[in-house]
Amino acid sequence: MSVVTNHSTTAVPVVKTLSVSVNGRWLAVPQTTAHPLTGQPVATTMIQACEIAGVTVPHYCYHAKLAVAGNCRMCLVEFGTPALGPDRKPILNPDGTPQIRKSPRPAIACATPVSPGMEIYTNTPAVEAMRRGVLEFLLLNHPLDCPICDQAGECKLQEYSVEYGQAASRSVDEKVHKPKQVDLGPRIVLDDERCILCSRCIRFTRDLAGDDALGIVQRGSHSTLTHYPGRPFDHNYTLNTVDICPVGALTSKDFRFQMRVWFLQETKSVCTSCATGCNLLIGSRENKIYRYVPRQNDRVNSCWMCDSGRLNYKWIGRSDRLTQCQVRDAQGQMQLRTWPEAIQEAAGRLKQAAPGSIAFIASARQTNEELFLIRHLARKLGAMADSAPRTGEGDAWLVNADKNPNRLGAAIMFGLDRSALPVTSDTAPAAVGSADMLVGPGVQLARSGQECPRSIMGAAAERIGAKLPKIAEGIGRGEIRTLVVLGEDATKHLGAALLGRLENLIISDILPNATTPRAHVLLPGCAHAEKRGSFTNAQGRVQKFLKAVEPPGQARPESEFLVELVRAVTGEQFPQTVEGLFNRMAKETVAFQGITWAGLGDLGQGIAVEVLKT
Amino acid sequence: MTFTVPAQLETELDELLTHYPEKRSAAVMFLHALQDHFGFITPEAMEWTAARLGLQPISVLELVTFYPMFRQQPVGKLHFKICRTLSCALAGSYRLHQLFCEKLGLDCHQPGPQTTPDGRCTVEFVECLAACGAAPVLMCNDRFYEKVTEAMAEKMAAEHGFEP
Numbered sequence: 001m002s003v004v005t006n007h008s009t010t011a012v013p014v015v016k017t018l019s020v021s022v023n024g025r026w027l028a029v030p031q032t033t034a035h036p037l038t039g040q041p042v043a044t045t046m047i048q049a050c051e052i053a054g055v056t057v058p059h060y061c062y063h064a065k066l067a068v069a070g071n072c073r074m075c076l077v078e079f080g081t082p083a084l085g086p087d088r089k090p091i092l093n094p095d096g097t098p099q100i101r102k103s104p105r106p107a108i109a110c111a112t113p114v115s116p117g118m119e120i121y122t123n124t125p126a127v128e129a130m131r132r133g134v135l136e137f138l139l140l141n142h143p144l145d146c147p148i149c150d151q152a153g154e155c156k157l158q159e160y161s162v163e164y165g166q167a168a169s170r171s172v173d174e175k176v177h178k179p180k181q182v183d184l185g186p187r188i189v190l191d192d193e194r195c196i197l198c199s200r201c202i203r204f205t206r207d208l209a210g211d212d213a214l215g216i217v218q219r220g221s222h223s224t225l226t227h228y229p230g231r232p233f234d235h236n237y238t239l240n241t242v243d244i245c246p247v248g249a250l251t252s253k254d255f256r257f258q259m260r261v262w263f264l265q266e267t268k269s270v271c272t273s274c275a276t277g278c279n280l281l282i283g284s285r286e287n288k289i290y291r292y293v294p295r296q297n298d299r300v301n302s303c304w305m306c307d308s309g310r311l312n313y314k315w316i317g318r319s320d321r322l323t324q325c326q327v328r329d330a331q332g333q334m335q336l337r338t339w340p341e342a343i344q345e346a347a348g349r350l351k352q353a354a355p356g357s358i359a360f361i362a363s364a365r366q367t368n369e370e371l372f373l374i375r376h377l378a379r380k381l382g383a384m385a386d387s388a389p390r391t392g393e394g395d396a397w398l399v400n401a402d403k404n405p406n407r408l409g410a411a412i413m414f415g416l417d418r419s420a421l422p423v424t425s426d427t428a429p430a431a432v433g434s435a436d437m438l439v440g441p442g443v444q445l446a447r448s449g450q451e452c453p454r455s456i457m458g459a460a461a462e463r464i465g466a467k468l469p470k471i472a473e474g475i476g477r478g479e480i481r482t483l484v485v486l487g488e489d490a491t492k493h494l495g496a497a498l499l500g501r502l503e504n505l506i507i508s509d510i511l512p513n514a515t516t517p518r519a520h521v522l523l524p525g526c527a528h529a530e531k532r533g534s535f536t537n538a539q540g541r542v543q544k545f546l547k548a549v550e551p552p553g554q555a556r557p558e559s560e561f562l563v564e565l566v567r568a569v570t571g572e573q574f575p576q577t578v579e580g581l582f583n584r585m586a587k588e589t590v591a592f593q594g595i596t597w598a599g600l601g602d603l604g605q606g607i608a609v610e611v612l613k614t
Numbered sequence: 615m616t617f618t619v620p621a622q623l624e625t626e627l628d629e630l631l632t633h634y635p636e637k638r639s640a641a642v643m644f645l646h647a648l649q650d651h652f653g654f655i656t657p658e659a660m661e662w663t664a665a666r667l668g669l670q671p672i673s674v675l676e677l678v679t680f681y682p683m684f685r686q687q688p689v690g691k692l693h694f695k696i697c698r699t700l701s702c703a704l705a706g707s708y709r710l711h712q713l714f715c716e717k718l719g720l721d722c723h724q725p726g727p728q729t730t731p732d733g734r735c736t737v738e739f740v741e742c743l744a745a746c747g748a749a750p751v752l753m754c755n756d757r758f759y760e761k762v763t764e765a766m767a768e769k770m771a772a773e774h775g776f777e778p
Contacts, residue, residue, distance in 0.1 A: 215672035217679040228672040229657065 018116040022053035023123055029114060036065045037207050043113035046120050047075055050109060055122055058131060058160050060138075060246045061198035062110035065303050067207055070111040072138070072198050074160070076130045077109045078102065082117040090117070106130055131164040139165065141176045141221060143193045151248030153261040157196065176221045184214075184226075185233035187253050187307055188242065195225050195249035201241035208304070209237040209397075225249065236306045236399065243293055243303070252291070254311055259283070259290045267548035268295060268602055270535055272365060272528050273309035274394070275402035277537030279603065280305060282313075282529055282548040289313050289529060289549060297603045300541060306399050313529070315511065316549070322509055322516065322524040323553025334522070339554065343561060346521045347568030349504040350381060353482040358383035359471045362414075363487030364390065364404035364464055366558060367533030368542065368592070369578060371406070371413040372585040373562040374486065380570050384474070386414050386467035388493050400538050405528075409536035410464045412591045468493050475501055482506070486558065487525065489513040508558055524555035531557035532578045534600065536607070542595060543604030544582075617658030623651055627666070637667045641677055645684055654685045682740070690729050690736035694770070695753040698739040701746035710750055710767050711739055717771035735771075 017028040029049045032041035045068070050057045060072035080102035082090040090098040100119050106127065109120070121127065138157065146152040178192035197216060202225075206212040213233045216223050227233045242252045264283035271278040271292070278301035283291045292313055294305040325342035326334040337345065350358065362374040364387040371387075378385035387410035394401030404410065474480035475498045482504040483490065490499060490507075491514040499505060499518050508523040509516055516522060530551040534544040551557070559581055563574045575581045579597040586592040591607050599605060619627070627640075627647055634640045641663065648659045655678055657671075664671040678684045696702075696711045714737045715722035718730050727738035745751045748760030754770065 212670040213672065215670075215676045217676055219680050226672075228670070228675055231671065 018114065020049050020114050020116075020118045020120060022050050022055050022120045024119075025053060027053050037067055046077060046079065046107070046109035046112045046114055046118075049114050050077075050120060050122060057109045057122055058156075058164070059110060060156055060196055061200060063200055063203075063244055065208075066200060066203045066244075068111050069199050069203060070108050072196065073108060073134045074131065074138075075109040076106040076127065076134065078106050078121040078124055078127055079112070080119045080121075081115055128164065131160070132166070135160055135164045136166065136170070138196050139169070140171060141178075141193065142196075143175070143191075145194070149191075149194065149248040150251045150256055150261075151194075151245070155248060156246040178222070178224050179226075182226065183232075184250070185238055187311075188233055188238050189251050189253055189256060190225060191249050191251070192224050192226075194247050196247055197223050197225065198246060200244045200246070201225070201250055204241055204244060205233070205235075205238070209235055209240075211235045214241075236308055236395065237304060237397070239307045239310050240294070240304045255291045259285060264290060265548070267529070267546050269529060269545040269548060270405070270537075270543045271305060271309040271312075272405040272535070273306075273312045273403065274392075275400040275404055275407050275538035276300065276398050277405055277535055277541065277543050277604075278305040278309060278398060279543065280310075284529075284548045287549045289316055295602075299603065299606070300537065300539075300543070301398055304398060306395075306397075308399070316527040316529055318511060320512055321552050321555065322512060322522065323555055324522075324524060325554055326519070326522040328520045334519075339556065339561065339564075342521060342523060343564045343568055346506045346523070347565055349482060349506065349521065350377075350484075350565075350569050353381075353504065355382045357480055358482040358484070359474060359480045360385035360484045361468070361471065361486070361488050361490060361493065362387055362410070362484075364388070364407045364410035365487050366406065366410075367528075367531075368406065368409040368413075368536060369533055369581040369585055370486070370558045370562055371410055372581070372589065373559065373566055373574065374484075375413045376574075377484075377562070377566055377569060380566075384467050384471055384480075386471065387411075387464040388468060388488050389463065389465040402538060404464075405537070406535040407464060408538060408540060409534075409542075412536065412589065415464050415466070465493075472498055475499075485509075485515060488515075490515040508561075510555075523561060524551075524553065526551045526555055526557045530555070531559070533557070533559060534582060534597075534604075537604075539606070541604045541606045542592065542600060544597065544600045617656065617662055619648070619662065620651070623647065638669055638673075641667055641669065641674060642681070645674070645678060649684060654688045656686070685727070687727075688729075688733070689727060689738075690734050692734060693727075693736045693738065693753075693755055695738050695740040695743070697741070697743045697745075697749070697751050699742035699746075701749035702743075702751060705749035706764075707739075707750040707752075709764065710752065710762060711737065713764060713767050714771050717768060 016031045018031050019026055019028055029044050029052050031044060033044050033048055034040070035042045047057050047059065047062060057075045057077060059075040061069045062075060080100040082098040083101040085091045093099050098117055139161070142157065146158060152158060180191050180193060182190040182192060184190045199216065202214045205214055213227050213231065214225060217226055218224050239252055242250045263285045265285060267282045267284065269280050269282045271280050279295040279297040280292045281295045282289055283293065292310045294301055294303055296303045325337045325339055327337045327342055327345045329335050358381050360374050360378045360383055362371055362385060374385055390403040391401055392403045471480060472494045475483070475494065478501070481502055483502050484506045486508050487510065496514065499515065505519050506521045507516055507519040508525045510525050510527055528545055529548045532545065532547050534542050536542050559578060563576055563581070567573055575584055582597040586595045595605050595607065627644060630643055630647070631637060631640050644663050644667065645655060648663065649655050652659060660674040660678060661671045664674045678686065694714055696707055696714065698707050698711070712722045715728060718735050718737060720728040720730065720737055727736050729736040743751050743753060745758070745760055750762050751758065751760050752762055753759070759766070
C-alpha cells in the first residue's frame, strides 16, 4: 500500500473583473467565464451578469451547460455603454460620471458579452413589450393543450405567459399543424406542435451525449424537430432532453400521463445504480415513486443523469418485497416475529456463537452508517467482514463500471488496515474539495487547486470482496458457522452448498433472492428512497440522501435495527438518529474525520481519497 | 445498399471537395450534383452524402428539407417553375399557373409540385426568379422565359416545351 501526499500547489488564477450595472445597481462580474463545453475562458455574457446580480432574465434556448444558440429571443434586454470621445476616453457628465449611450437596439442577453461600464436594463417598458412580442410569436402555433400536457406546472412557456402573455390570441389564421406523438426513440415521445425550436435537445445530444441524432427539418412555421427516419433517438442519456426541454415537446414515455407534477413531493436523493452517485430528486406522491430527475451538482453529475439510472426505481414498489421479520423455528418452519423478538433471536445466536466462527457480508449498497455499525459489530465479535464487488459496463461520462453506490465506503470500512492509515495534514483547513469536476464526456477539469487536508491514498487499494474466498474457505472447513448477510445474495459469492452448512444465517434484504429462503433470521430492510443515509461515491464524495416514501410492512431502515442489534449483542448504545450515527462514524473513522452530517449539505463533501487502480 | 454513384460523378465530387476548407461546406453542391444526376434525392443519397462528408444523415435531411430546390420525389421531364412572388403575381402568374394546370389536367389548388400521370410534365409555383422587370417569368427546366403571355403558356403546355 503506497502512501502519497497530495498537496496541490497550483496557484488560484486571479479573476479579473469588470464593473457593470444591472437595473441601476453596480456590481463586479468576472471578465471571463468557463465555456460550458470546452472549459476555455470566454467573455462573460449579459445573462450571466444578470444572474450574478440576482436578476432573472426570461429565456428558453439558453442553458448554462450548453453552447449558446441565441434563437428564442426571449432574453432581449436594453443596454448602454459609456460614450467615448475622439480620444477614446469616456465622455463625462458634469457630475463626473461617464455619459452612457443607450443602444438604439436591444440585444440578446445570452450571447452579448459585457463590457466595462455597461448598463443593462431588464425591466424597462420596452423590454417588457419585447417579451410580450416574442411570447406571442412563440405561442402563435402552440396548441395550448396544457390540461393534457405533462410539462404543465414546470413549463417555461406557461410561467412566462402568466407574466407576459395575453389572454386571447390575435391571430385569425388557423394554426400550423405538425406531427404529434412522434416516437423519437424507446424512451421519448415528441409533440412537434408544442416545440418552440429552441434546439436545446439538439445541442445536448450533439455536444454532450456525442450522438448528433436530432435536427430541425423544413422551414419557417413548418420547422419540425425530428430524428433521421430509421435511426431512433436511443442512447443512455436521452431522457435529459426531457428535462431541458423548456416546454412539453419532449416527454418521457415512462412518466407520460402518470402524474401531474404539482402533486409530486420532491426529495433530495442520490442515484444508487452505480458508484458515480448522481444527485437526483425523487418525485413521489402518496408513497409511490413516479420519477427520478437529476439534481444539479457540478462536482458530480452537472445537470444530467443516465437513462438506466433514472428508470431504475420500479423495484422499490415491487409486490414481492420482504415485509416481515421471520425466524426459523425448531421444526425448520419460518415463523413471523415482531422486531424486538427477531432482534433478540439474532442477538442470541450471535452471542452464543464461538469467537471466530462468525462472518459478515454487508453489501456496498448499504450506507456508510450501516457499514460502520457492521464493522463495529464484527470487531466486537472478532469476525471477518467484507462487501461484494459488483461490476458492469461503464462509459466515458457518468456511468461507472462499478455498480456499488458505496464501494468506497465499504472499502474504507472493511478494506483497510486501520493502523496503516496515514493522516497527512490534520492542521489544514477543514474545507475539502479536491475531487475532479466532471463536466462532460471525457472532459475532466483539472483539480480545483484547493489543498487537500488529508490524503489517504490507498484507502481503497484493497479491493472489496478480497475476504470472500476466506469466508467461503472458513465455512467449508466448518470454522465459520454463523453468517450475517446484508443486502447481498450470498449464494452468488459463496455457493448454495456452503450456505447449507451454516448453523446460523442471519439475513437482511429488500427483495427475495436465492439466499433469503435459507435464512434462520430474516429482517426486512429498506430501499434508499425509504430511509436516510450517506454513500461515498467513486471520487470520494460523501453524499447524503433523504427519505421519500415509507417502507412497506415491517421493513425498517437497516441503521435503525442495527443500532438495536449492536445494543442487544454488546450492550453499547449508538445514536439512534442518522445524524448522530453519521457524526459518530465520522469521529471514529479516519477517512471521514472532520465531516459532519450537517456539513454534507445538499451537494455532499469530498474526502481526499485517491483510488488506486487496482 | 443498392445506391451507387457512377465513377465519373464520384471523381467530380471528389474534385468538388477540394474547393472548400471543410468537407461539410460541400454538402449543398454535393446534393445539387446528385440531384442533377439522379433527378431527385433519395434517402440513400442523403446517407451516402453524410458518410462522404463526415456528417450525420439528419444534418443532410435538414438541408434537403430547408431548400425548396432540393426534391425528394421525381419530377416530370419538363419542369415548369412559375414565379409567384410580387411582381409576377401582379402581372398574372396565378393565371398562368392555372392555365398550365388546366391544360395538363392538374389541380391548381394543390400545394407543391404537380406532375402529370404520364410523368412528362411538372408544374410548380416557385418564389422569385430574379427577373421582376420582365414579369411574369417562368422556367422550363433550365431555360428562362420572360414576359410570358397566356398564348405562350398555352402553347408551351400544349407542345410540352417551347422554342421562342
